[in-house]
Amino acid sequence: xxxxxQLLSVTALCVLAGNFLxxxxxxxxxxxxxxxxxxxxxxxxxxxxxxxxxxxxxxxxTGTRIHIYTFIQKDDAGLPVLQNEMYHAVKPGLxxxxxMPEEGANTIKQLLRIAKKTIPHSEWRRTPVVLKAxxxxxxxxxxxxxxxxDEVHEVFAKSPFFVPNDSVTxxxxxxxxxxxxxxxxxxxGHLYAKSQKTVGILDLGGGSTQITFLPKLKxxxxxxxxxxxxxxxxxxxxxxxxxxxxxxxxxxxxRLATLGALGADGLDWKVFRSSCLPxxxxxxxxxxxxxxxxxxxxxxxxxxxxxYHEVLRVIKGIVHQPFEVKGSSIFYAFSYYYDRAVESGLxxxxxxxxxxxxxxxxxxxxVCNKMTKYRPISPFLCMDMTYITCLLKEGFGFKxxxxxxxxxxxxxxxxxxxxGATFDYFKHLHxx
Numbered sequence: 001x002x003x004x005x006q007l008l009s010v011t012a013l014c015v016l017a018g019n020f021l022x023x024x025x026x027x028x029x030x031x032x033x034x035x036x037x038x039x040x041x042x043x044x045x046x047x048x049x050x051x052x053x054x055x056x057x058x059x060x061x062t063g064t065r066i067h068i069y070t071f072i073q074k075d076d077a078g079l080p081v082l083q084n085e086m087y088h089a090v091k092p093g094l095x096x097x098x099x100m101p102e103e104g105a106n107t108i109k110q111l112l113r114i115a116k117k118t119i120p121h122s123e124w125r126r127t128p129v130v131l132k133a134x135x136x137x138x139x140x141x142x143x144x145x146x147x148x149x150d151e152v153h154e155v156f157a158k159s160p161f162f163v164p165n166d167s168v169t170x171x172x173x174x175x176x177x178x179x180x181x182x183x184x185x186x187x188x189g190h191l192y193a194k195s196q197k198t199v200g201i202l203d204l205g206g207g208s209t210q211i212t213f214l215p216k217l218k219x220x221x222x223x224x225x226x227x228x229x230x231x232x233x234x235x236x237x238x239x240x241x242x243x244x245x246x247x248x249x250x251x252x253x254x255r256l257a258t259l260g261a262l263g264a265d266g267l268d269w270k271v272f273r274s275s276c277l278p279x280x281x282x283x284x285x286x287x288x289x290x291x292x293x294x295x296x297x298x299x300x301x302x303x304x305x306x307x308y309h310e311v312l313r314v315i316k317g318i319v320h321q322p323f324e325v326k327g328s329s330i331f332y333a334f335s336y337y338y339d340r341a342v343e344s345g346l347x348x349x350x351x352x353x354x355x356x357x358x359x360x361x362x363x364x365x366x367v368c369n370k371m372t373k374y375r376p377i378s379p380f381l382c383m384d385m386t387y388i389t390c391l392l393k394e395g396f397g398f399k400x401x402x403x404x405x406x407x408x409x410x411x412x413x414x415x416x417x418x419x420g421a422t423f424d425y426f427k428h429l430h431x432x
Contacts, residue, residue: 051083053119054425055129055161056418057108059152061136061206061252061288065089066111067418068118085413086118093206094152095136098144098289105151112159129161132171132421135207135250139288145170164425171421173245177203177210178230179420181241184332186419187410200329202396202404203417204336204388206252211322211396212243213329220324228320242322249318249395251336252287254387255380257314261292271295276307276383278371283379304368304386311387312394321397333404334415340384341406343377352407358400361389 050073058065068086090107097104108131119127131152137145153168181201185191190198200213215221220242221229228244248257256262259272267290271282277296285294296302338352346363347353364385367374374381392398407415 051123053123053127054422055115055119055127056422057111057129057131058416058418059094059131059133059137061093061095061134061139061208061250063089063091063093064107064111065414065416065418066114067414067416067422068115069419069422082413082419085419086114087414088114093136094133094148095140095145095207095288096286097148098140101144101147101151104148105155108152108155112155112161115161124160125162127161128164128425129156129159129167130164130421130425131156131168132417133169134171134176135173135205135245135247135253136288137170138173138247139207139253171417173208173210173247174227174230174243175421176208176417177201177212177243177245178232178241179417179424180210180415181212181214181243182420182423183413183417184334184410184415186423187413187415188332199405200325200331202331202333202337202392204333204391205250206336207250208245208247208253209249209251209391210243210245212241213322213324213331214239215242215322215324216329217324220322223323225320228322242324244320246319249314249391251340251384251387254311254314254391255383256287256292258310258383258387259292259294261294267292269293273297274307274310274383275300275302276310276368276380276386278302278375278379281375281379302368302371302382304365304382307368307382307386308390311383311390314387315390315395319391319395321395325396325398325402330403330405332415333406334408336384337388337404338406338408338415340381340388344374344381344385347406352405355404355406356400357389357392357398357402357404360385360392361400364389 052071052073054069054071056067056069058067066088070083070085072081072083088111090110094104094107115129116124133145133149137148149168149170156163156167180203182191184201185198188199198214200211203210221240224242228242230241230243232239248262253262258276259274261272264270271293273295275297277294279296279298279302282295285292341347341355342349344363344367346355346359364382367385368382371382378384409415413419
């Protein structure tokens with residue numbers, strides 16, 4: 001581990017955890033701490049360094065990811081540092097098992113085997129295991145989502161790891177954005193005490209999309225809907241974030257909406273067409289356990305302009321434009337923003353990169369006007385790149401010269417809400 005990451009970890013954990021002492025027993029939530037929910041303590045001399053772990057499952061709409069974090073506690077009076085992360089993902093997501101909850105839970109068993117190999121046997125009973133499900137399950141009927149989560153809880157209960165009381169939950173979309181903001185600003189070194197220098201985050205998942213940033217202007221706060229502003233205390237500093245999660249506006253859900261297939265019936269015989277797809281394209285496409293017949297427009301026109309008008313209907317009047325994003329703030333964009341930028345050749349997949357919003361528009365035009373060339377990569381690439389362009393410009397209201405830092409990892413740790421959620425279990429952030 002680099003010295004930079006060590007120093008970054010100590011400083012940011014200081015901010016996040018205050019007087020967090022790992023040996024003081026692990027309260028999964030301060031509001032529900034009880035004797036049955038305390039992490040078993042370790043018997044050791046106070047002057048011996050100890051490594052400890054946290055397991056966080058991100059149950060997304062297109063896949064389930066396990067994040068296994070390794071921390072080091074140098075001494076009881078000091079603060080732990082993040083040493084590394086083990087990451088693995090499986091597809092499809094749990095929502096694909098809406099009618100087969102037991103099979104969905106079996107994918108969790110597979111990922112827990114990785115945790116057993118990564119974490120020493122002696123630490124299993126002290127390592128908390130948590131799963132938070134996001135938009136994929138939020139889009140399912142409640143009884144189907146609950147059936148899947150109950151099966152996952154059974155898997156956890158039979159595992160050798162420490163299982164907090166609310167270890168398997170459906171995650172609130174606002175918390176998804178807030179905890180992703182915590183992760184990114186932690187990894188980039190922006191979470192210093194009493195500092196207001198932070199970066200915004202843009203997370204584009206399959207079922208939902210989030211925007212979160214720390215406003216610099218009161219007008220941004222005053223002009224936003226009340227439930228778009230979240231406040232929490234961190235190391236004697238109160239942060240007031242602009243944050244919102246748009247359920248149904250993730251990349252895959254937006255495909256369905258663009259095709260007019262979101263919530264549609266008659267899937268056995270209906271064909272959903274779009275000028276965002278190659279003209280001769282026709283396939284059965286499965287998402288969320290349902291199969292759709294989709295097609296280009298063989299006798300019509302295709303291309304960027306027509307596609308843009310199609311996806312604009314999915315966004316117009318739905319996405320709020322925060323006052324402040326019309327400025328020059330820097331945002332970190334990840335998940336499908338990153339993936340599609342790589343696939344379209346906008347950035348290098350091994351390094352990520354810095355782009356402006358106008359770069360997405362330019363590349364979307366090229367992809368849409370040369371669909372045949374890009375079809376082997378993905379027949380949806382035109383639709384996806386156009387949707388991203390439209391979401392950034394017409395949705396959030398970003399200017400063409402807004403800088404986006406596209407990244408998958410920082411300091412070899414995945415960009416997601418998972419690390420922030422793990423910290424939340426160490427020391428609750430008092431989000432109101």
